[in-house]
Amino acid sequence: MGPVTSDQHWPSAASLLGDEPVTGRRLVSLVGVSTYLSSVTPRSWHSTPEAVRDALERYSTWSYSDGVDLADVVCVLDRGDVFDPDGEDANERVAAAICQDPEADLRLVLGGDNAATWRAMTALAGADLADWGLITLDAHLDLRDGVSNGSPVRQLLAEGLDARHVVQIGLADFSNSPYYAARARDAGITVVSRTSVAVRGLDAVIDDALAIAGADDRPVYVDVDLDVADRAVVPGCPAAAPGGLSAHDLRRAVGRLSADPRVRALDLTEVDVGRDSDDQRTVRLMALLVLEALAGVGRRSA
Numbered sequence: 001m002g003p004v005t006s007d008q009h010w011p012s013a014a015s016l017l018g019d020e021p022v023t024g025r026r027l028v029s030l031v032g033v034s035t036y037l038s039s040v041t042p043r044s045w046h047s048t049p050e051a052v053r054d055a056l057e058r059y060s061t062w063s064y065s066d067g068v069d070l071a072d073v074v075c076v077l078d079r080g081d082v083f084d085p086d087g088e089d090a091n092e093r094v095a096a097a098i099c100q101d102p103e104a105d106l107r108l109v110l111g112g113d114n115a116a117t118w119r120a121m122t123a124l125a126g127a128d129l130a131d132w133g134l135i136t137l138d139a140h141l142d143l144r145d146g147v148s149n150g151s152p153v154r155q156l157l158a159e160g161l162d163a164r165h166v167v168q169i170g171l172a173d174f175s176n177s178p179y180y181a182a183r184a185r186d187a188g189i190t191v192v193s194r195t196s197v198a199v200r201g202l203d204a205v206i207d208d209a210l211a212i213a214g215a216d217d218r219p220v221y222v223d224v225d226l227d228v229a230d231r232a233v234v235p236g237c238p239a240a241a242p243g244g245l246s247a248h249d250l251r252r253a254v255g256r257l258s259a260d261p262r263v264r265a266l267d268l269t270e271v272d273v274g275r276d277s278d279d280q281r282t283v284r285l286m287a288l289l290v291l292e293a294l295a296g297v298g299r300r301s302a
Contacts, residue, residue, distance in 0.1 A: 010060055011060065011061050011071065012056065012057045012058070012059065012060065012061075013056040013057070013059040013060060013061055013070070013287070013290075013291055014053065014054075014056040014057045015061065015071065016056070016061060016070060016071060016074065016075075016076045016294065017030070017053065017056070017076050017078040018075065018076065018077065018078065019077060019078065020077070021075055021077065021103075022075040025072070025073055025074055025075040026073060026074050026075070026105045026106075026297050026298060026300065027074075027075055027077065027101065027103060027104045027105055028074055028075070028076045028077070028104060028105060028106045028107075028108055028293075028294060028297055029076075029077045029079060029098070029100070029101035029104040029106075029107050029108065030076050030077065030078050030079060030107075030108045030109075030110065030290075031079045031080070031081075031082065031094075031097045031098050031107065031108070031109055031110070031120075032047065032048075032049025032050070032080065032081030032082065032109075032110045032112075033049075033081070033082050033085045033094055033097075033098075033109050033110070033111055033112045033116040033119060033120055033267075034047045034048060034049055034081055034082075034085060034110075034111065034112045034116075035085045035086050035111060035112040035113050035115040035116045035119065035149070036086065036112065036113050036272075037086040038086060038113070038115050038147060038148045038149055039113045039115075039148065039149045039238075040144075040148050040149060040150045040239075041238040041239060043113065043238060043272040043274065043275070044272055044273065044274025044275070045274075046272070046273040046274045047081060047273070048110065048111065048112065048271045048272070048273050048283070048286070049081050049110035049111075049112075050081070051273045051276075051280075051283045052110055052268075052283055052286050052287050052290060053078075055280065055283050055284050055286070055287035056287050056290065056291075058284065058287070059287060059288065059291060063291075063295045063298075065295075066295060066298070066299065068295070068298055070291065070294050070295060070298060073297075073298035074294045074297055074298050076108075076294065077101055077104070079097050079100060079101070080097075082094050082097050085112065085115075085116065085119065086115070090119060091119055091122065091123060094119045094120060094123045095123035095124075095126075098120055098123050098124055098265075099123060099124065105261070105297050105300065106258060106263065106264065106265065106266060106293065106297050107120075107124060107264065107265040107266075108265075108266055108267075108268075108290065108293055109265065109266070109267035109268070110267070110268055110286075110290075111267055111268060111269030111270065111271070112269055113149035113269060113270055114138075114142055114149040114150070114152050114223070114225055114269050114270055115147075115148070115149045115152060116267055116269050117136075117142075117152040117153075117156075117221075117223045117267055117269060118151075118152035118155045118156060120221075120265065120267055121134070121152075121156060121161075121221045121223075121265070122156070122159060124221065124264070124265055125219075125221070129156070129159055129160045129161050130160045130161065130162055131218055131219070132161065132165070132218060132219050132220065132221060133162075133165035133166070133167075133212070133213030133214050133215070133218050133219070133220040133221070133262075134153070134156065134161060134165065134166045134167070134213060134220070134221050134222075134223065135166075135167045135168075135169065135209045135210070135213045135220060135221075135222045135223070135257065136153065136166075136167070136168045136169065136222075136223040136224075136225065137169050137170050137222070137223070137224045137225065137228045137245075137250070137253060137254075138168060138169075138170060138171070138223065138224075138225035138227070138228050139170060139171060139172035139175045139194070139225070139227050139228050139239065139240065139241060139244060140171070140172070140175055140176060140225070140227070140239065141153065141168060141171065141176050141180045141181065141183075141184050141191070142154070142225075143157075143180045143183045143184055144180065149269075149270070152223075153166065153168070153189075154183075157187060163187040163188040163189045164188050164212075165212060165213050165214075165215060165218065166187075166189045166190065166213065167189070167190040167191075167192065167208075167209040167212050167213050168184070168189060168190070168191050168192065169192045169197065169205055169206075169209060169228075169253075170192070170193075170194050170197060170228040170244065170245055171191055171192070171193045171194060172193075172194050172228075172241050172243070172244060173193070173194070173195070173243075174241070175239070175241055190209070190212055192205050192209070194228075194243065194244065194245070197245070197249075202249050202252060202253060203252075203256065206253055206256045206257060210257070210260050210262065210263075213262075214260065214262035214263075217262060218262070219262060219263075219264040220260070220262045220263045220264065221263075221264065221265045221266075221267075222257050222258075222263055222265070222266040222267070223266075223267050223269065224250075224253075224254060224266060224267065224268050224269065224289065225237075225269050225270045226240070226250070226268065226269070226270050226271050226282065226285070226286060226289075227239045227240040227241075227244070227270050228240075228244055228245050228250065229244045229245050229246070229247060229250050229285070230242060230243060230244040230245065230246060230247075231244065233246070233247045233281060233282075233285060234271070234281070234282045234285060235275065235276060235277045235281065235282055236271050236272050236273060236275045236276030236277070236281075236282030236283065237270050237271060237272070237275075237282060238270075238272055238275060239270070247285055247288075250285070250289065251285075251288060251289060251292045252292075254266070254289045254292045254293050254296065255292040255293070255295055255296040255299075256296065257296065258292070258293040258294075258295075258296025258297055259296040259297070259299040259300055260296075260300075261300050261301075266293055268286050268289055268290070271283065271286050
């Protein structure tokens with residue numbers, strides 16, 4: 001894509017990224033965790049976080065719906081990408097990156113495949129994992145045996161996450177198995193299929209998910225696997241299927257979740273830059289989800 005024209009009256013969203021807090025603005029810490037080696041579907045090594053940072057140049061800081069300039073309400077500390085997040089001692093490196101801004105209102109994690117979810121949530125929660133809640137927006141249950149991008153929820157449960165405070169939204173037909181569906185049911189996970197989202201309405205589903213995952217004011221981790229969206233809008237998601245959430249609904253969900261102060265971290269995963277379309281529609285949607293998350297944080301009450 002061609003270069004973006006410079007205009008002093010149209011600051012790009014990339015200008016939000018910095019390395020120092022700003023007094024009076026809510027703080028968001030951004031970290032890239034570009035995992036890919038354990039993926040069930042082989043994918044490229046290209047850094048999605050870097051592509052998303054570049055895509056932010058295409059958007060402004062102004063939220064028309066809120067009538068707010070994000071530059072006035074949020075400060076994003078860009079902590080770069082974790083080196084070799086699939087390698088030896090990766091957990092320690094992820095923890096060092098994601099925990100370096102304890103005062104942050106939200107940690108924003110850019111994947112990578114879904115292995116980033118397990119690494120980031122365990123790093124952030126530490127010994128208190130049982131006291132956290134988890135919400136996933138995902139076409140898949142991620143309860144597979146073994147260690148892969150298909151197993152992070154199972155791994156988190158094995159390490160102590162309480163299934164009664166896990167909500168999985170957007171599960172797709174013909175993208176899971178009866179064996180793993182039974183595992184979710186037996187564990188006590190709340191599962192909301194794509195069809196149920198359409199019937200009940202997105203806002204009601206999100207409100208219920210926050211009530212379950214965030215019960216007793218527990219901190220909540222949100223995993224947004226972009227393959228929950230319709231494949232037409234996310235060609236860079238290897239496992240996305242036709243009929244998923246619309247780009248609008250996914251953006252709305254991220255903004256609504258991020259506005260809740262119980263949500264302490266949110267990741268965006270399962271985008272493979274090497275598979276994206278020529279118009280970069282997947283990466284561009286991921287960049288917009290970053291901005292929706294920031295807008296949500298800006299809407300949090302004082």
